[in-house]
Amino acid sequence: MAVSKPVFLIWGGEGWVAAHLKTLLESQGKEVYSTTVRMQNREAVTAELEKVMPTHVLNAAGSTGRPNVDWCEDHKEETVRNNVIGALNLTDICFLKGIHITVFATGCIYNYDDKHPVGGPGYAETDKANFDGSFYSETKAHVEEVMKYYTNCLILRLRMPVSDDLHPRNFVTKITKYERVVDIPNSNTILHDLLPVSILLAEHNETGIYNFTNPGAISHNEVLSLFKQYVRPSFTWKNFTLEEQSKVIKAGRSNCKLDTTKLSNKLKEYNFEVPEIYEAYRNCFQRMAAAGVN
Numbered sequence: 121m122a123v124s125k126p127v128f129l130i131w132g133g134e135g136w137v138a139a140h141l142k143t144l145l146e147s148q149g150k151e152v153y154s155t156t157v158r159m160q161n162r163e164a165v166t167a168e169l170e171k172v173m174p175t176h177v178l179n180a181a182g183s184t185g186r187p188n189v190d191w192c193e194d195h196k197e198e199t200v201r202n203n204v205i206g207a208l209n210l211t212d213i214c215f216l217k218g219i220h221i222t223v224f225a226t227g228c229i230y231n232y233d234d235k236h237p238v239g240g241p242g243y244a245e246t247d248k249a250n251f252d253g254s255f256y257s258e259t260k261a262h263v264e265e266v267m268k269y270y271t272n273c274l275i276l277r278l279r280m281p282v283s284d285d286l287h288p289r290n291f292v293t294k295i296t297k298y299e300r301v302v303d304i305p306n307s308n309t310i311l312h313d314l315l316p317v318s319i320l321l322a323e324h325n326e327t328g329i330y331n332f333t334n335p336g337a338i339s340h341n342e343v344l345s346l347f348k349q350y351v352r353p354s355f356t357w358k359n360f361t362l363e364e365q366s367k368v369i370k371a372g373r374s375n376c377k378l379d380t381t382k383l384s385n386k387l388k389e390y391n392f393e394v395p396e397i398y399e400a401y402r403n404c405f406q407r408m409a410a411a412g413v414n
């Protein structure tokens with residue numbers, strides 16, 4: 121049942137996704153606060169929750185690495201402290217206080233395999249993680265395994281999030297700036313489509329794990345072709361193979377399609393639908409072009 125007057129508290133207040141969430145909630149006229157309190161600090165987390173008294177916590181905090189996830193390979197203890205100890209601590213305190221928590225997690229815990237080949241079925245929420253090529257992904261997969269038992273917790277698995285601008289953290293910005301890109305289909309999260317869904321699900325106190333991407337998968341070349349068509353006609357790029365890519369990165373990168381059936385079925389209860397990935401990208405790039413982003 122929906123809460124009459126939700127109060128949102130966003131964790132990881134200075135992060136990229138957190139900023140999008142805050143803007144969205146404010147545009148919806150919702151009561152929203154954000155915090156940068158460290159999740160692993162039990163006393164400080166408790167004090168913050170008692171000060172703000174949220175009905176809903178949105179956890180968009182975690183070690184994502186700068187400039188990229190390779191950072192996590194060299195900062196393992198810090199990554200565990202933030203992505204495992206901190207994330208669990210925050211969920212646990214919310215549980216004890218009867219607060220619903222939405223966790224912005226990752227679907228980068230899978231890799232294509234024989235049962236889930238390119239063009240084949242996607243990974244369901246019930247499938248065991250099978251990508252341990254990066255320490256970042258490893259921490260995220262491990263923490264999910266225990267966090268899923270908390271009955272106050274909604275876990276949303278984003279992948280390669282895309283915003284309507286060319287922010288450095290936007291997946292599109294990243295691949296337009298690489299010297300060379302691989303070309304392999306992946307599930308992507310267009311924030312414009314999915315962030316409102318996260319609020320809808322949180323407000324209705326939904327719990328459990330959801331693959332949180334647009335339906336389907338799209339390859340890097342397909343994304344870049346649409347980018348060229350709608351946003352930057354002069355754009356060109358060069359490809360390389362996964363093997364060549366592995367020589368220029370420290371941590372492996374997950375490539376996979378997620379099955380979004382569970383999310384689609386849940387959203388039918390709310391008469392809501394997330395556009396499939398090709399349509400979503402066309403819409404996204406049209407919004408970019410209309411806003412003069414290039």
Ligand SMILES: NC(=O)c1ccc[n+]([C@@H]2O[C@H](COP(=O)([O-])OP(=O)(O)OC[C@H]3O[C@@H](n4cnc5c(N)ncnc54)[C@H](OP(=O)(O)O)[C@@H]3O)[C@@H](O)[C@H]2O)c1
Pocket residue numbers: 131132133134135136137138156157158159160179180181182183184185201202203206224225226227278279280281289
């Ligand atoms: N962007 C992506 O490609 C992507 C993809 C899938 C999933 N996600 C997930 O979505 C979430 C948000 O991602 P994002 O791109 O917005 O990341 P981001 O820009 O790096 O923001 C994360 C924020 O969390 C803070 N933080 C880190 N450890 C913390 C701790 N222990 N306690 C409190 N705050 C902490 C960071 O602050 P400091 O800098 O001060 O540490 C940073 O401001 C992350 O959990 C990420 O794993 C992101």
